[in-house]
Amino acid sequence: MKVLLEENSYGKQVFSMAGTITEKILDRHIIEGEKKPGAEIALRIDNTLTQDATGTMAYLQFEAIGIDRVRTEFSVSFVDHNMLQTDFKNADDHRYLQSVAQRYGIYFSKPGNGICHQVFLERFAKPGNTLIGSDSHTPTAGGIGCFAMGAGGLDVACAMAGAPFRIKYPKIVGIHLTGKLQPWVSAKDVILEILRRLDVKGGVGKVLEYFGEGVKTLSVTDRATIANMGTETGATTSIFPSDEITREFLRSQGREDQWIELLPDENAEYDEIIEIDLSAIEPMVALPHSPGNVVKVREAGKIKVDQVAIGSCTNSSLRDLKVVANVLKDRTVCSDLHVTISPGSRQVVEHLIESGEYRYLVRAGVRILENACGPCIGMGAAPNSGGVSVRTFNRNFKGRTGTADAQVYLVSPETAVATAITGYLTDPRELGEFPKFTMPEKFFINDNMILKPLPEEEARKVQIVRGPNIAPLPTFDPISDTLTGKVLIKVEDNITTDHIMPAGAKVLPLRSNIPEISKFVFESLDGNFYHKAKENNGGFIVAGENYGQGSSREHAALAPKYLGIKAVIAKSFARIHQANLINFGIVPLTFANPEDYDGIDEMDELEIYIGDLQGECTLYNRTKEKKIKLTHSLSRLDAEILKTGGKLPWIKKTAEKGNAK
Ligand code: MIC
Ligand code: SF4
Secondary structure (H helix, E strand, O other): OOEEEEEOOOOOEEEEOOOOHHHHHHHHHEEEOOOOOOOEEEEOOOEEEEEHHHHHHHHHHHHHHOOOOOOOOEEEEEOOOOOOOOOHHHHHHHHHHHHHHHHHOOEEEOOOOEOHHHHHHHHOOOOOOEEEEOOOOHHHHHHHOOEEEEOOHHHHHHHHOOOOEEEEOOEEEEEEEEOOOOOOOOHHHHHHHHHHHHHHHOOEOEEEEEEOHHHHHOOHHHHHHHHHHHHHHOEOEEEOOEOHHHHHHHHHOOOHHHOOOEOOOOOOOOOEEEEEEHHHOOOEEEOOOOOOOEEEHHHOOOOEOOEEEEEOOOOOOHHHHHHHHHHHOOOOOOOOOEEEEEOOEHHHHHHHHHHOHHHHHHHHOOEEOOOOOHHHHOOOOOOOOOOEEEEOOOOOOOOOOOOOOOEEEEOOHHHHHHHHHHOEOOOHHHHOOOOOOOOOOOOOOOOOOEEOOOOHHHHHOOOOOOOOOOOOOOOOOOOOOEEEEEEEEEOOOOOEHHHHOOOHHHHHHHOOOHHHHHHHOOOOOOOOHHHHHHHOOOEEEEEOOOEOEOOOOOHHHHHHHHOOEEEEEEOOEOHHHHHHHHHOOOEEEEEOOHHHHHHOOOOOEEEEEOOOOOOOEEEEEOOOOEEEEEEOOOOHHHHHHHHHOOHHHHHHHHHHHHHHO
8 A cells, every 4th residue: 555654855755654764764755756666766875985996086076066065964985995095196296186175165084094884883883874886885874874875986976965875775685583693693794695696787787775683783884794795786776774872873873863773564575585584594605706606705716815915995893803813812924815905984993902902903914904995995904916815895806906816705804714724725623612702882972183164164165185196087078979989898797897997005105196097998808909009989888797896986987988889789788887978978878789799899990879869879880780679777867968968967967057047
């Protein structure tokens, strides 16, 4: 039965069929569109977050929009990715980010304060709010009942300017948790089990909403681990209820006043249900080179390991590092391997120091790195040649560590520490009794590395600092009705944005400089791509399923656009990347018949009639003298944005039209 709840502040009638948490939050934030899976909706966004690697571009875009101050309830800028400061570049970016935050009324979490998602969970995330972040693991805040989505930097810039965020209304998958995890098994094993079932595109177009008695057995940081890595299924987001455990967490962070109860109704209807018995889950591992390539640890065989890396936004909470510390107490890590730990936040570190557990790590022979993404994004601690690295992180794409032939296995902190002791991938249950430890009732609260927004008058006086690494934004022209050019690269299924636009210590510092970073596009797949694109004046990319999975980095659209890429013709696209392609004026087209993928080869000359992008488009392969039918999932607005050459020119044009009236 449809029940009228209220009118939201946009005058839109809010109905609820039978409330899932997702519907309850979306109902209150929807500005436009139908509650029908697949239909485009526009959502009001309460909060935004950025991190430095995507943030510089997002704020350059925000500046280009020309608003005096952010229009969200609050926005936060973090520095946690690009931390090496091997020369002026990162340091310049950090100064720029700090000054831009102060200028526009944004919280600024200084480098060293921690990983964006961990700090956001501890100090900012609010149940019932909507959040978008220029990082694909923004759904971590789903652990506290916040509807949090990854997005391209330009979409975050627009949300900061008060614009709604558009997504396809998701299918709501209820993940029914029963039972209780056994000792040595933890939240990471749960999400790895879900990835085993859904693989890296089973969540596309869906929200993974957790419910059932089993939810009560998981802490907020356990839930955050699960929500974090839900991203790897391709899901729009993941969300947990906000219950008494959430309230307790907020109380322990001195934020109980921000708690609201958010539970699904008894008769909540889900589009699909997945049953997970927590008691039956065993330690799991994702084998190289995909987070979806999951098996039980005990079935993975005897694998000798060179490196163990613990941390990342998936597994760097106090609970996780306490487990590691207490297992390592009075032990030494295996002499054959190297172990690193990157704690999630200063709060985590302060507690480990206070409890004395930090000492267990130091004595055991662990390298403790700074509170940042670090090895997860290839910023240091790259494995040795052909090395085997066991990591508590969320991605094991080939080459992401910085070592092209490294083999990365993704596991829980329990499995990682057991492996660190034995030197082989080890089922932690072999270690005997699970260690005892206690969690603090109240966390140490010290926000002295978070700069608060300045009052308006003061903010207006702030000078924005720009170093030579901050290149101006490139501008792009409207798109014509017919696109011509050569296929510059043909790639397989599940190509990640790490393949398209690598990160790591060499490339990450160039994130604010599109002409420079564009030299690395597709570097790992075709070292000659940049020159090919230049020589041919751009062209096309042909791809398989799930093109652009993984990171939200809009550089994976912006840099190819800069090289003249006109369209990507794929079997299907990952959500955030498709949005980024539209934002930067690259047309995302799909094969009407997927087998036509076989009818195009690299360097074929194509002519594609797109017209006004309403309905089907035709591709004529001049080389093979063959026609192919193409389609797309673009809304009218997407088409309009694309034809104008991308979102920034579209905003400009729309604003000019508005002024002319
Ligand atoms: C990642 O995990 O790949 C990143 C680095 O956090 C990216 C963002 C980026 O590329 O800057 C993400 O997940 O969106
Ligand atoms: Fe940072 Fe890794 Fe998390 Fe990305 S996945 S935000 S690089 S810790």
